[in-house]
Amino acid sequence: MSAVGGSWSYNDMAVVYNGRVTLTSYVMTVSQNGQVSIPADTRARWKAKRVVVVDFGDRVVMRPLPDDPVEDLEGKYRARGPAADEARRRARREESARASSH
Numbered sequence: 505m506s507a508v509g510g511s512w513s514y515n516d517m518a519v520v521y522n523g524r525v526t527l528t529s530y531v532m533t534v535s536q537n538g539q540v541s542i543p544a545d546t547r548a549r550w551k552a553k554r555v556v557v558v559d560f561g562d563r564v565v566m567r568p569l570p571d572d573p574v575e576d577l578e579g580k581y582r583a584r585g586p587a588a589d590e591a592r593r594r595a596r597r598e599e600s601a602r603a604s605s606h
Contacts, residue, residue: 542566552569
């Protein structure tokens with residue numbers, strides 16, 4: 505339901521972001537042991553066994569953590585910037601140029 509002219513629940517609010525990502529917010533109760541339950545539909549979508557909790561000071565964000573975080577990064581930065589060998593050559597040329605100018 506719309507918040508204007510009717511009642512709505514924070515748990516019912518879903519937003520389409522950038523035309524492709526659906527954001528859903530949930531209000532959860534923290535147990536006496538400091539635990540919260542991740543809603544079933546969220547667990548099913550992320551298929552994560554572990555999460556990382558980030559405290560930003562004014563909010564807490566819970567993100568799924570891949571089973572093998574290093575493997576998950578493989579290829580992520582491919583074709584972004586120079587290759588490692590080229591970056592080393594460039595750094596050596598710049599260092600050599602600085603040294604010869606002094």
